[in-house]
Amino acid sequence: MEEHHNPGIPVIFTDASKVWKANGLLTPDWFRENYPDKLSDVSDKVTGKPYTMAQVMDLVENSSVENPAPYPLTFNITHEIPEMMDLMLPVGLNYAKPNWLENKLFKRGHWGGILELFIGGPGGKFPYVHKDYYHLSAWINQLYGEKQFTVFPRGQEEFLYATEKNQWRSEVNIFEPDYVKHPKFKHATPISFTVGPGETLYIPFGVWHSAYSLTPTISVAFDQLNAKNFPGFMEDVWFFKNQESSRPKAMAAYAYALASGTICKIKDRLSAAK
Numbered sequence: 001m002e003e004h005h006n007p008g009i010p011v012i013f014t015d016a017s018k019v020w021k022a023n024g025l026l027t028p029d030w031f032r033e034n035y036p037d038k039l040s041d042v043s044d045k046v047t048g049k050p051y052t053m054a055q056v057m058d059l060v061e062n063s064s065v066e067n068p069a070p071y072p073l074t075f076n077i078t079h080e081i082p083e084m085m086d087l088m089l090p091v092g093l094n095y096a097k098p099n100w101l102e103n104k105l106f107k108r109g110h111w112g113g114i115l116e117l118f119i120g121g122p123g124g125k126f127p128y129v130h131k132d133y134y135h136l137s138a139w140i141n142q143l144y145g146e147k148q149f150t151v152f153p154r155g156q157e158e159f160l161y162a163t164e165k166n167q168w169r170s171e172v173n174i175f176e177p178d179y180v181k182h183p184k185f186k187h188a189t190p191i192s193f194t195v196g197p198g199e200t201l202y203i204p205f206g207v208w209h210s211a212y213s214l215t216p217t218i219s220v221a222f223d224q225l226n227a228k229n230f231p232g233f234m235e236d237v238w239f240f241k242n243q244e245s246s247r248p249k250a251m252a253a254y255a256y257a258l259a260s261g262t263i264c265k266i267k268d269r270l271s272a273a274k
Helices: 028-034 053-061 082-088 183-187 230-244 247-273
Strands: 011-013 039-043 050-052 073-076 116-120 137-144 147-152 191-195 200-203 208-213 217-224
Touching: 028 053, 039 053, 039 073, 050 053, 053 073, 053 116, 230 247
Parallel strands: none
Antiparallel strands: 011 200, 039 050, 073 116, 116 217, 137 200, 137 217, 147 191, 147 208
């Protein structure tokens, strides 16, 4: 908590996912055999049709630095492949505690709280540096292949040139920075590292980050909410709901989130007191 969470410096747990049945099991061939026709959240730009699982695995295995597959290719496990859930229990790996997103109160609404499958091929990189919405902390479980992450500890916002329309997204292409357009980026202090099979990366909330696939990669990600990031979460709830709906609906969503968080906080205190 003192060395990583509070200052916003990610940490790698080298064997957290060993509690999952999915650990060491998931490969491109395994997905081709078990879920060939499951539809990705990403569509082919030419046909407009979602990629199937079989197509995704073909794309990433034929990906190259010169001609990378689209990245990320994602599947919502919670909704689209719920059969996989049994392979990833306990979801929180016995580390991500407490996580209010697992409470039924936060199952209502779109707050995060899903298990998501991320698939990429060599040369595939996240299209921009970003912070996760709703101030959620992220747990990224690398189950196949190697991925390089680049993170920027908290307090470097002015160097990253957040876009005017989206304060959670950077204008800077960190892989080919334009120092004429973004001169302050020279003062940023990125940290780059590789996460391999069986390793779990914890990214505290509010940390700018991006990713680059070094090989065909398969990872599972989920988010975390608790008392630590709840104040920032509520700020984002108010911002996003005002953008998405009328003011009365935004107020109702804010009140619901506040009440739900208060209930979860009380439950945490009661559990700690036992």
